[in-house]
Amino acid sequence: MTYLSRGEYHTFAAADRQFLYLVPSAAVFALDEPAQALLDALADRPLPRQELLDTMSARFPDLDLDQTLEELEQVQAIRLTSNVGPAPVIPLTPVPAVPSVPLTTAVLNVTNQCNLSCGYFYEYSEDKIVDTATGAQPKFMSEETACQGIDLLMNESGDNRVVHVSFFGGETLMNYPVLRRVVPYARAQASARHKHVEFNLTTNATLLTEDMINFLADEDIAVTVSMDGPRELQNRFRVFHDGSPSYDVVLPRVKALLARHHSRPIGARVTLTSQVSDVVTIFRHLTDEIGFQEVGFAPVTTSPNRDHALDGSGFDHMVGQFKTLANEFLEAAATDRHHGFSNVSETLEEIHKGASKAYPCGAGLGLVGVATGGDVALCHRFAGSDDHKLGSVSEGLDREAQTQFLERHHLANKPDCHSCWARPLCSGGCYHEAHTRYGTSTHANLHYCDWIREWTDVCLRIYGELAERNPAFLSRFD
């Protein structure tokens, strides 16, 4: 006998309406009452078609429910099954990796040295992958290597008209002389190939000088400042090697940067730990008191047994505070006002476009990290790791290694994700986080599944509200 069973989806309510987030298509539909009632009736168990229609026709006597069912079947919110039990999990089919995905972004780790000594930073803490003190990688990237990195990006970027260069560290500005020379070089190379190049840079802001600020502003370089918030919170982990605090060093420099640099939004990037988790206070300080246009938060990447690791209650606390800021974001967006909580806007854009990802991020796909010595890796977090190497700037991109990486890391190889409705957006999560937690980048990040689903639900609700109340806001993501 044939039954109708629920397909893969997540329903959510927003603006007094029910919505459907379909998996794996990532399409968002608004439902009318009969469609919602049909889905509800199948929520617990499959039913024969006629039984379902008979039950519902009493409730909707004047409607052609066949038409409603047909629409739900067409978008695969309902599917046919011969089994009365729970709908089976359908294993995903691995798709062969495309061998030559063009690059869009190269992250140049211009140095692996830092003048701060943040206890939680993966590059220096006990969680490090690469030995930056006594390992094979030089402490600073040479100008020649940086230019070769640019050449690699240009040569491997195919028909992409716009390419991105990210400067990362260590503390990026410790290698400022190379930055100054590589930016014009990249512009010249891009121009010769009729491409446009965009730059961004991450810094702890302790070394910013007037000359550097002028350079960043004049060269239109987007800047992200790693900063953890008010004095007390910033000074908890973000200290110099001698243990002295950094807040009072950073503050005047950031203010000078914000006063001079207007061509790009200047963002702050906050690392949340068990000791630094007061999201709302941090956000208020960084936006209202200091003047950052955007603030993004990320929980620290670390092994679970470290003191600063967020545990279950830490995640719950964090999500609770994220919700407060998310609601503020919603009210601002509904009336076309800016709100700088970038965690929401990034997810909204992916929801709007209907991103359904086989890989959690662009690492090893359109993005690579370049280590100080010129080795190319998945991303900046793996730069210099022999186990995650994808060639070098002198020998070029190792397309075979890249293909192998993509085949091993495809979502189809993460069976834990196959029954999760949030997989189109999460796709198993950060490779580096997985490597730190589970010892392999191929593992799904199961320790934050509940949090990801809760957060995705929050963003879906905001998306639904905006779709009803101010759809023009969403059109900026078109």
Add this chain to the structure above:
Amino acid sequence: MRHLRAINQKANRVQQSLAPEPPGSAEDVVALQDGSGTPQQPEGPHIPLGCSLVFQPGWEADRNGGTAGLCQPVERDLFDCHRGCFWPAHVPDQLNHSPDWTGKCAAAQKDWRKIDLIFP
């Protein structure tokens, strides 16, 4: 769609893909197309695949009503009926008892006489 309203870009694409195409805008699916995009047969009324759905010119009779220019040789019917069609032609049980009953028949039109006789 009347009961679902597309909200995001992906939903709009799903909806477009489900929308019925206006008459005449879609190419027919016709047997023996070579995929080159050039129709091998003149455009005409819609002819679904499968012999049991409609009488199919070119399969049982050629364009002139005879059998000289069939699009597939009549000997192919044996295979097309039991493999390509839902109607099980009266053929031996090739799964269990007679897996090799067509083993000597490389090309139906030429070798059909070599098909084994099977006695149940």
